[in-house]
Amino acid sequence: MATPDFILSLREKIGHEQLWLPGVTAIIIQDVPAGAPITEVPKVLLVRRADNGEWTPVTGIVDPGEEAHVAAVREAKEETGLDVQVEALLGVGQVGPVTYPNGDVSSYMDTAIRCSVVGNATPGAGDGENTEARWFSVMQMPPMKPRFRLLVGDAVAQLRRPEGFCPRMGYQKRDRRR
Template identity: 40%
Template sequence: MSRTEYLNDPNAPKANSIVVAVTAFVLDRQDRVLLIRRTDNGLWALPGGAQEFGEYIADAAVRETKEESGIDIEVDGLIGIYTNPNHVVAYSDGEVRQQFSICFRGHYLGGTPQPSDESSEVRWVPRSDLDSVPINPSMRLRIDHGYENRSSPYIG
C-alpha cells in the first residue's frame, strides 16, 4: 500500500482516522542515528509504526524497530508527542490519518541493520549527512529534537 504525506497543505484530504503510532530515535556509539528507507514512499525515517492491541506503547517502539531495522533497543526516554492536525497521511486504500506519534529515545542493544518488507534500506546516518537524505519535515523535526537532548519532551 502506498502513502502520501501532506504537511500544512490546504489541498490535503480531510483526515478520517487517528492511530496511535510510535517512532524510535536511536544512536549508535558514533552518534549516528538509525534510519530506514520506507518502502511505501521512498523517504528516510526513524523506525516506527502503530501500537497493537494488548501492547504497552514503549513495547511498540521496541517491536517496530526490530521488525523494520533488525536492531534491538531498550526505550529509555521520551523525545516528544507529535499531533499536528495539519500533517495527514493519505493511504491508497482511502484512509487519511491525522498524525499522532510518540517519539521515544531508544538505547542501542545490538543487532545488524537489515531491511524488511517495510524498509528497503537501513543504515546509521551521521548527523552531518542528514541534509542530503530525503526526510519528511515532520520526521526531521523529531530527529532534530532527539539530538537536542531537551530537558522536557516536545508536545505539539
C-alpha cells in the same frame, strides 16, 4: 509487518474514512564512542520506505493494549532486525491526516522515543515495509520530512543534556509571539 489486522477489520466497517490511531516513532541513536575525535557526531538509524522511497526513522502503529515504548522496541526489531532499549521520551504530537495510495486516511497521536541498540548494530530491512536500513551521521542525513529532522535533533539534545531537556508537546511550528 503490513497493515495490522485490527485496522483491516476497522476498514471493513468504515471504508476509507479517517481513523485516529496511536503511533510511535523510534529515534535510534548511536552515540560517539568514548575517546573519539571531538569532530565525530552521533549517528541515527533510518529506513527507506518501500511504498514511497522516503527515508524515515522507525515508525509504526501501536497495537491495542500495547504501550508506546513496547511498540517502539517491537517496530525496531520488525523493521531493522535490531534489539533496542528505550532511553527517553522525546515528545508527543499529532501527525496527519495522511492519505494512503489506496485512499485510506489516518491521523496519528505519535509518541517519539529515543532508543539505543543492544548488541549487534548491523541493521537490515527486516520486513516488507522497508527496502534499506542504514546509519547516517546526524550532520549528513538524507532528505526527509521536517518533523523527523526535528525529532533527530531533539534526540541528540536529550542525549547530550538530559537534565535540561523538556519533551516536545506537539510537532507543529511554534508561534514565536507567545
